[in-house]
Amino acid sequence: MNRSHRPRLPRLSRLPGLMSIALLLALALSAPAVQARESLAALTEQVRSTELAFARSMAERDLAAFTRLLAPDAVFVDDLVARGPQAIRAAWRAYFAGAAAPFSWAPEEVQVLDSGTLALTSGPVLNPAGVRIGTFTSVWRRERAGHWRIVLDHGCPRCRCP
Numbered sequence: 001m002n003r004s005h006r007p008r009l010p011r012l013s014r015l016p017g018l019m020s021i022a023l024l025l026a027l028a029l030s031a032p033a034v035q036a037r038e039s040l041a042a043l044t045e046q047v048r049s050t051e052l053a054f055a056r057s058m059a060e061r062d063l064a065a066f067t068r069l070l071a072p073d074a075v076f077v078d079d080l081v082a083r084g085p086q087a088i089r090a091a092w093r094a095y096f097a098g099a100a101a102p103f104s105w106a107p108e109e110v111q112v113l114d115s116g117t118l119a120l121t122s123g124p125v126l127n128p129a130g131v132r133i134g135t136f137t138s139v140w141r142r143e144r145a146g147h148w149r150i151v152l153d154h155g156c157p158r159c160r161c162p
Contacts, residue, residue, distance in 0.1 A: 043112045047119040047140055050148040051107045059104060063089065063096040071141055071149035078155055103127055105136050117142050125155060134158050 050069065057066035070085040082091040095102055108123035118141055125134035139152035 038116065040112055040114070040116070043116050043119070043142075044110050047112060047121060047148055048107055048110045050140065051110070051121045051138065054150065055105050058095065058101045061096055061099070061101070063093065066092065066096070069148075069150055071143075071151045074149070074151050074153070076153045100128060103133065119148065132158055 054066065054069050057063070057069070067085055067089050070088055072085065074083075074085060074088060076082045076088045076091065078091070080091065082088040103125050105125045106123050107121040110119065110121050112119040118139060120137065120139055122135065122137045124132045125136050127133045134155050134157045136153065136155045138150050138154075140148045141151045142148055
């Protein structure tokens with residue numbers, strides 16, 4: 001019998017390495033299935049809850065809680081553009097100064113990308129009497145640990161449409 005036609009068997013010394021590679025491939029291929037378990041509905045509720053916590057930080061006069069929800073590269077577009085948590089905190093500090101919040105907000109619209117990495121929230125901005133004075137639009141990014149952080153925010157005055 002000619003030895004050159006026999007199938008070559010892996011050496012036993014290579015087996016642990018091959019098993020490790022097979023395990024890593026199995027884990028990598030199952031990652032989308034694990035991610036798929038977290039439905040868009042669940043992610044949408046996470047974002048809604050995070051936006052409500054963000055709004056609650058204003059109502060409770062908690063600038064530190066507000067700041068914790070800002071992404072390191074966050075940009076707030078108001079009359080002036082504030083880039084980064086320090087600049088945003090400085091720009092918003094006056095809103096937290098009084099005993100009562102000068103305005104409030106809550107999301108009416110929450111949409112999450114199919115990838116589960118970015119979300120948009122939008123809704124009314126109300127004065128202390130509950131009168132709509134504007135609209136906010138925010139973009140949230142899901143960080144590696146699964147926490148949502150705001151990356152973009154823009155407030156618009158109430159539309160004075162005819």
